[in-house]
Amino acid sequence: MTNYNGSLLEAENATIPVNNRGLHFGDSVFETIRYAGGKLLFWEDHYFRLMSAMRILRMEIPMEFTPEFIDAEIDKTITASNAIKDTCRVRFTVWRSWGGKYAPQTNHIEYLIQIEKLDSPFYTISEEPYEIELFKDHYLNSGLLSTLKTNNKVIHVLGSVFAAENDYQNCLLLNENKMVVEALNGNIFLVNGYKIKTPPLSDGCLKGVLRKQMIDIIGLLPDYILEEETVSPFELQKADELFITNVITGIQPVTKYRKKVFENKAAKELLAKLNVKARLG
Incomplete structure (x- = not known):
């Protein structure tokens, strides 16, 4: 499952508008988060890095974008994906809403949450040549x-x-x-x-x-x-x-x-x- 602005969608059927500033101008930031043991690892650091990046790019941070709100939206997506007991890679992407060319007409944002299951609940060392x-x-x-x-x-x-x-x-x-x-x-x-x-x-x-x-x-x-x-x-x-x-x-x-x-x-x-x-x- 994916989560587009709070709405759960089947990943294979999910679409976003082609008028997307992340696609057109790279006007987007994201966090890649590891979920294991029923929690988001190092969640506080991820949250503050995301907020900092959004401020630097002059995006308008919604009032509801608290750590608890985003955590709950990710948890909702993981639960709907039947992955609550799994280890997952979570990608939380934020982009500025459509309007304008290089100069945006708004600083409002949209977001997308995607889930990908991983194998090991622990960090391991690979012995393969690298x-x-x-x-x-x-x-x-x-x-x-x-x-x-x-x-x-x-x-x-x-x-x-x-x-x-x-x-x-x-x-x-x-x-x-x-x-x-x-x-x-x-x-x-x-x-x-x-x-x-x-x-x-x-x-x-x-x-x-x-x-x-x-x-x-x-x-x-x-x-x-x-x-x-x-x-x-x-x-x-x-x-x-x-x-x-x-x-x-x-x-x-x-x-x-x-x-x-x-x-x-x-x-x-x-x-x-x-x-x-x-x-x-």
Whole structure:
């Protein structure tokens, strides 16, 4: 089932108007949320990120858009999908209502909730080979807009096509200064001994919810120091580990970048902490 502005529709029969500002102009933001154990994981962080993105894009936030209201609408959709006991990927998309061209005639919004069932209720570590490369055909711009989860993802799409054509599992994106920003589908972390490094938001990486959880977890561990600093491509082959984070997969270790093969010791340690936090949070 899908939920379009509060109305439940069969997914295969659901339609939205072709006059849609998300489709025409990418005037849209979304949240991808993991549902497991009967709850939305890290829901508060997702909610505040969504509200922040809507404000930055000057969308009018409806008075009823409280955490409780959106949570209830998602729960209604999950229940109607007979997925209340399952693990799911929830996508909550918001776009500005139709009217105008680049200059909108209204700041009112519409929303869509979609559900996709997942296999495991817990975050797990994949032992499969996972090779990455840099995607250098196009660059992300550093700054605030790149940190938002909008529908403007054409660079990520082209990077994914490049990865598939060249048998890579993922690619890393660069900003206009040719510094590493993020992976195609998540934030990147480098491990060097007791130091764990990730690019700062000012370099243009997504303000990832799992990125925030990792930073919080690492900050409580006495054996590691977290650094939010610019990452040069030359640092990648010097790292002991590389791993990618997002709320659906959790932690994805990189096994190979060019000639460098990586371990995943820290990733496994952090995964255990992440599962505990997800269960208790």
